[in-house]
Amino acid sequence: MTTATPPLDAGCAQLQAELRTRWAAGGRPGPEPCVVPLGAADALARDGDPRAARRPSAGLHLSARAVLLGPWGGRAASAACGRCLAMRWQRLRTRSEREALEGTFAPRGAAAWPVLTAYAVDAVWAAHRAVLARAGRPPADGLPRVTRVDLATLALVTFPLLAEPLCPHCVTPRPDGADAALPVPASAAKPSPGTYRTRPAGAYPLPAQALVNPVCGVLGARTHLNPASTTTAPVSGSNFVRGYAGLNDVTWSGQADSYAASRTLAHLEGLERYAGTHARRGLLPVVGSYHALVRREGAAAVLDPAACGFYAPETYRDDPMVAPFDPDREIPWLRGWSLRAERPVLVPARLVHYSAGVRADNFVFECSNGCATGGSWTEAALFGLLELIERDAFLLAWYGRRPPVPLDLGAPADPRVRGMLDRAALLGYDVRAFDVRSDLAVPVVTGLAVRGDGGPGLLSFGAAAGLDPERAVADALSEVLTYIPHLPWQVAERRAELDAMAEDFGLVRQLQDHAQLYGLPRMAHHADGFLRAGPGRPLAEVFAGWERGRPRTSDLLDDLRLVVAELAAAGHDAIAVDQTTPEQRSFGLRTVATLAPGLLPLDFGWHRQRALRMPRLRRIAGAGARFTAAPHPFP
Secondary structure (H helix, E strand, O other): OOOOOOOOHHHHHHHHHHHHHHHHOOOOOOOOOOOEEEOOOOOOOOOOOOOOHHHHOOOOEEOEEEEEEEEEEOOOEEEEEHHHHHHHHHHHHOOOHHHHHHHOOOOOOOOOOOOOHHHHHHHHHHHHHHHHHHHHOOOOOOOOOOEEEOOOOOOOEEEEEEOOOOOOOOOOEEEOOOOOOOOOOOOEEEOOOOOOOOOOOHHOOOOHHHHOOOOOOOOOOOOOOOOOOOOOOOEEEEEEEEEOOOEEEEEHHHHHHHHHHHHHHHHHHHEEEEEEEOOOEEEEEEOOHHHHHHHHOHHHOOOHHHHHOOHHHHHHHHOOOOOOOOOOHHHEEEEEEEEOOOOEEEEHHHHHHHOOOOHOOOOOOOOOOOEEEEEEEHHHHHHHHHHHHHHHHHHHHHHHHOOEEEEEEOOOHHHHHHHHHHHHHHEEEEEEEEEEEOOOOEEEEEEEEOOOOOOOEEEEEEEOOOOOHHHHHHHHHHHHHHOOOOHHHHHHHOOHHHHHHHHHHOOOOOOHHHHHOOHHHHHHHHHHHHHOOOEEOOOHHHHHHHHHHHOOOOOOHHHHHHHHHHHHOOOOOOEEEEEEHHHHHHOOOEEEEEEEEOOOOOOOOHHHOOOOHHHHHHHHHHHOOOOOEEEOOOO
């Protein structure tokens, strides 16, 4: 019995033969067209693609519905290959397609499919000739292009392609050895002493079409605008990222007063998530057990994961996704930089890239805690540490029941704050702000929106940390306002599910569960410390000590050193690990993951709360303190 040729393979053979005939009849212009199937094998796997040898140099890629021509036309410095294209394309497929391609399923399809009519072949040949004619004239941005020919409609569309940093044909990983150059903090000129971003968000040359398009977008297939929002002009997008728990829908968004500004912020956040989910720097991790590395490099050069917190023993007993840390088990490590000691330090890879990991290092599920992007390594490290301090302060106030200090928003100096308060009022919400600092002087502000009529969507929290207290207030309130237009509807849609969570906190398992749970009016008593905080105090009075001592120089390095010194005075190191991808580097961006061992880490899922077991919570709360026995509401 003869086994039938898989449809895509048969289609490739047909298209190859048809194009070869036209190529020969047309005087053999350029090299003979080379066609490979797209969507019949897992292009993301290092092995297992039967077309792996031909794919990088192939110029035509046949999928079930279209033919992709390229990459073509880019400059040598931006070169990408056919394997880069296949990997980008596959990441944009639906969940079911990706599970089929990347799982153990054998691809199947209808007979004689895709349909390659004579008209379709003519269209592909015409596009191929046009591509050959343009190949020697690189576009202004220098990026290679991919042209898609739709086999059903014959519509053509062309998109820029960014090279894939995980492509096994283009990149040979090198060891992350002790001799590898580590980025260290350096001076970074500020536009003014009170400005903490070296460049505005819109100043980076982001190739929007290469970042988001349905053929080879780095971040996703499309962005979504939400014209129904009455508080901001939100733009969002998402893509599937494979992690240790399967395919996760990783979202990214921007919230500003215009869609153009929001789109830029969304792209920047998407790039930050792209860098944080998986290591894409072409480095092989150091592999070894904690005990073995300590013996080899010294205790000061290896971060003890215990300092960042573990789950409760019963979590490791009952949760099949995690296992206790074993200091004698080999796991992957990445080299970071201790900002306090000014020396390299090895950090468990699991604490740096939050969608990566192997079974041996599944002792914790990290999220994007402390990951930040900036125009320099110094800027990214500063904002990463500020995020760690923000989340630590919020958790100390929530779990440790530290009384927050209410802030007077009656006469804000920043006109944006007045506008945000007015927009919230139109939605029926009263917005408040609180100073939630503990032993760290860096300003941390929690924002809280309370629905005036007490209905669903009752409470919405947000937080921000910053060197400028007024800016921290504005950023915290801005975060709150992004959620309140949709919170009542979200609560109504999940009402039965959320009510069950209110009865059994063990059902709180995902990020959105935490914030939406406090949309239930019945959960308000857990937030009494915020709701009954009393009248607000002027910002100038609350932050007077900080304002007297903080630096006002034109070098961002001075601000970073201040934050590192604050952490060190409280007994905490500050570690930064480079996450910058090649794409980000070409745009002038840097991304780092920062860690401050001992600060309370933010976790999602009631049974995965490291903060409740951290010594810092008990030390700051004091002897005999009672902790809030309810999940945090951090969004």
